[in-house]
Every structure is written in C-alpha cells, then in structure tokens.
Amino acid sequence: MNIALLGYGKMGKTIEKIAENRGHKIVLKVNDDIENHELSDLDIDIAIDFSVPKAAFKNITSCFKNNIPVVSGTTGWLDDYEKAKKICNENNSGFIYASNYSLGVNVFFELNKKLAEMMQGLEDYSVNIEEIHHVQKLDAPSGTAITLAQQILEENSKLKGWQLEDADKDEIPINAKREENVPGTHTVTYESSIDKIDIVHTAKSREGFALGAVVAAEFLKDKTGIFTMKDVLSDLFKN
CATH class of the missing domain: 3.30.360.10 (Dihydrodipicolinate Reductase; domain 2)
Structure with a gap:
C-alpha cells in the first residue's frame, strides 16, 4: 500500500517503521495538517492519522473528499465524529476510528x-x-x-x-x-x-499501537463504509 502519514511524531515514526517492514511505502509525511498538500497529485491508497486534535477533522475529511480512506487514532476531536462519518459516506470512502489500535x-x-x-x-x-x-x-x-x-x-x-x-x-x-x-x-x-x-x-511500547493501526489499514484498503477495530479483530480471528 501507499500510505500517507498524518502526524509524524513518535507514533508516526513507529508506524512508518512497521509499515515498511510489512512491505508498504510511505508517500506523504505531515506533521500536523495537510492544508498545504495537494492530495489529488499523490498516489495514496490510505491515510493513517495520528495528528493533533485541532487538525484531525480537516485532515480526515480532506482525505475522504480525495477518495482516500482513513484510519484515525487521534483523540480529542470526537465532537465532530458524526460529521466525519457523514462526509465519509457522502464521498463513498472508508473510515476506521479507534481510541486505541493495540x-x-x-x-x-x-x-x-x-x-x-x-x-x-x-x-x-x-x-x-x-x-x-x-x-x-x-x-x-x-x-x-x-x-x-x-x-x-x-x-x-x-x-x-x-x-x-x-x-x-x-x-x-x-x-x-x-x-x-x-x-x-x-x-x-x-x-x-x-x-x-x-x-x-x-502497554510495553508504542509498537503495539502502531502495528494495530497498520493492520487496520490493511483491512480497510479497497473497502467503503464505517468500520471499527471489532471488524478488524473478527477478520483476523476468521483467518
């Protein structure tokens, strides 16, 4: 997968390492928000968002509007969660939000x-x-x-x-x-x-959270709709 990392702090760097070890490519790395990036010019299969609360809603919905599904673990923005789900469905995109991806x-x-x-x-x-x-x-x-x-x-x-x-x-x-x-x-x-x-x-390290986010992204690729980590776990246990 070609992955956009929205949020490139300690968590983003750990996700990058695990994603690349699993054969994926990071094509965009953004510290906070994606306002200055033209998403339509990039070949992005999925975005993983661990940014900051003030940027999360705009990051997530900008991806939906550019046909990019999103796995988000940013907390502190959930007053806008229902609006984000609505925009996801209107754009026939895919979304997983979890407070914890471990x-x-x-x-x-x-x-x-x-x-x-x-x-x-x-x-x-x-x-x-x-x-x-x-x-x-x-x-x-x-x-x-x-x-x-x-x-x-x-x-x-x-x-x-x-x-x-x-x-x-x-x-x-x-x-x-x-x-x-x-x-x-x-x-x-x-x-x-x-x-x-x-x-x-x-938790013993950030790696458990990062691995779960990458596994969730692998699950979400090419899907549309709203999913949860329970869907991801059910898919894992099925296999």
Whole structure:
C-alpha cells in the first residue's frame, strides 16, 4: 500500500517503521495538517492519522473528499465524529476510528464489556478506572479510558456517566495520571467491602499501537463504509 502519514511524531515514526517492514511505502509525511498538500497529485491508497486534535477533522475529511480512506487514532476531536462519518459516506470512502489500535487493548475492550455485563446486577460493587500515560499526552482522560467507561455505561443503567477525578455515586470516576516513560496502563476495578476485581492492560511500547493501526489499514484498503477495530479483530480471528 501507499500510505500517507498524518502526524509524524513518535507514533508516526513507529508506524512508518512497521509499515515498511510489512512491505508498504510511505508517500506523504505531515506533521500536523495537510492544508498545504495537494492530495489529488499523490498516489495514496490510505491515510493513517495520528495528528493533533485541532487538525484531525480537516485532515480526515480532506482525505475522504480525495477518495482516500482513513484510519484515525487521534483523540480529542470526537465532537465532530458524526460529521466525519457523514462526509465519509457522502464521498463513498472508508473510515476506521479507534481510541486505541493495540490488538491486545481491543481484546481488553471485549473483556471489559463481558465483565460489565456480569457485574451490573451486583449492587455492592463500585467501579472505577485508572489510566497512566507519558507526560507528553495532551488529553485527559485518555480515549481508551473513555471507551472503557462508555462500555460499562452501556451495560449498567444505574450509572449516568463518567467524571474525571470527583465523581458522584452514579458516575464512574476516572483517575488520570501522567508519568515519565509510560506508554499506557489502564485498570478497571470493581470493589466491595469484601473483595476487589481488577482487569489491567499494560502497554510495553508504542509498537503495539502502531502495528494495530497498520493492520487496520490493511483491512480497510479497497473497502467503503464505517468500520471499527471489532471488524478488524473478527477478520483476523476468521483467518
């Protein structure tokens, strides 16, 4: 595949290395936004977007309008997600957005949903989420933590939302920590007066996120429509 990398920080450089090792070619590298690049002049099969929140929507929709499908992992722009999906469909393009492309994290998401389903009737247990990331991460809580919280909310009608730090009794508290050299650790905890249940995912490097994004791009090539990492996992498990 010929890949456009939108966002060429540490994550973009890791994606470049993995993509080239898998036989793909990087034909465009952009630090933040693609405003000064003429996409129609380039032979691009797919774009992988790990840019910045302020540039993400414009990057993504510009690609759709130039018949370029997009795999996006940029967080902090999701107020415009539904508009992006609409523009994708209007231009008969393809789109995958995920808060986390690690294949392990997406298995973790499935475990989280199943555990939330099992725990929703056990009223003695409270639930909370902790996420730890490197100090350069701009948004808090992480998109992954928000996805975990939303999955729990879908299974538990007694909970009304999530809140960073100070949460009411009917909200899920999310504790966001920033520490040096931490790629990402997420913990979901259920606790009662008699015991505690934790499920934890610990990333060891950025390579897991980068590999998942490239695998998602390989899945999306030549497809149209809106997909998720669940579709990617289902395709992998099928094979």
